[in-house]
Amino acid sequence: MxxxxxxxxxxxxxxxxxxxxxxxxxxxxxxxxxxxxxxxxxxxxxxxxxxxxxxxxxxxxxxxxxxxxxxxxxxxxxxxxxxxxxxxxxxxxxxxxxxxxxxxxxxxxxxxxxxxxxxAGRLRKLGDRVYCWPYYVNPEAPEYERRPDPHYALELERAVVTNEGLFDAxxxxxxxxxxxxxxxxxxxxxxxxxxxxxxxxxxxxxxxxxxxxxxxxxxxxxxxxxxxxxxxxxxxxxxxxxxxxx
Ligand SMILES: [Zn+2]
The missing domain is CATH 3.40.80.10 (Peptidoglycan recognition protein-like)
Structure with missing residues (x-):
């Protein structure tokens, strides 16, 4: 190149x-x-x-x-x-x-x-799946009311554990x-x-x-x-x- x-x-x-x-x-x-x-x-x-x-x-x-x-x-x-x-x-x-x-x-x-x-950047493990931003169907709701959005679920093997949390490989x-x-x-x-x-x-x-x-x-x-x-x-x-x- x-x-x-x-x-x-x-x-x-x-x-x-x-x-x-x-x-x-x-x-x-x-x-x-x-x-x-x-x-x-x-x-x-x-x-x-x-x-x-x-x-x-x-x-x-x-x-x-x-x-x-x-x-x-x-x-x-x-x-x-x-x-x-x-x-x-x-x-x-x-x-x-x-x-x-x-x-x-x-x-x-x-x-x-x-x-x-x-x-995908920073990921969150919610239940048994990992999600990328914005993670939730209702991200603005109080934390206990938030529901993970299946559209933002990623394959589990993409999630890498680092000293700063879970990130996409x-x-x-x-x-x-x-x-x-x-x-x-x-x-x-x-x-x-x-x-x-x-x-x-x-x-x-x-x-x-x-x-x-x-x-x-x-x-x-x-x-x-x-x-x-x-x-x-x-x-x-x-x-x-x-x-x-x-
Ligand atoms: Zn940037």
Missing amino acids: KIDDKGWLVSEDGDPVLKQYPTVRTYELAAPAPLGIVWHYTAGRGGPSFAEALARRAQTFRRGVDRPASWHVLVAKDGAIYQSAPFTVGTWHVGRPGVIAGRRFDNINHATVGCELEN FTATQEASATVLLRALASRFGWTREVSAYGHVDFDSPRKEDPGPIWKQTVLPRVLDKVFGGGAVASASNPGAAGQGG
Whole structure:
């Protein structure tokens, strides 16, 4: 996977499915090129065609009607990558101040790439099933009156126990696609491991907790190892492999 001069991904042999759904929800960057990436999850039920439909819906913007949100890329559970904006502009994925690559920005959207991952996020076990947001038929009711909504029930095996509670698992194909994507971005923009690891939660906690502990603690470190080279342990135990890949 490569990035062309206009900031769009271009697929190569063996790459994941890649489609463009250009959005109007963009603005200028405050740097000549993006300085890092912020990972997000979509939350909600998802499912076949969910990600593509989400990318389509985000192409236009009706003030006062649509949620003012956008992102550059969305990686579906099946590994497909949907690009909504070129990396030469900013998108509306965080909207908070913060420090990126050692520089402070009033709005980090002006200096970062936003990547959404299709994932149901935090889950709740209610009875013998697990549910994703908004969990209930009547979420506004007092707790003792709430009834789980079967529409938001997920397969039990997707629920992963973490030190922060139950969360939806990411798929292997999604992890592989995120790796291909990050490799293209990091090589094009000269990113380090550090600027490739921001999460929405780092800039808007406790309001936002995405991309969640599974991505932060387990999946992303593996992706970073593949893109930037493995940790000291791996190279020490297998010196023959040192210097390869990357
Ligand atoms: Zn987010």
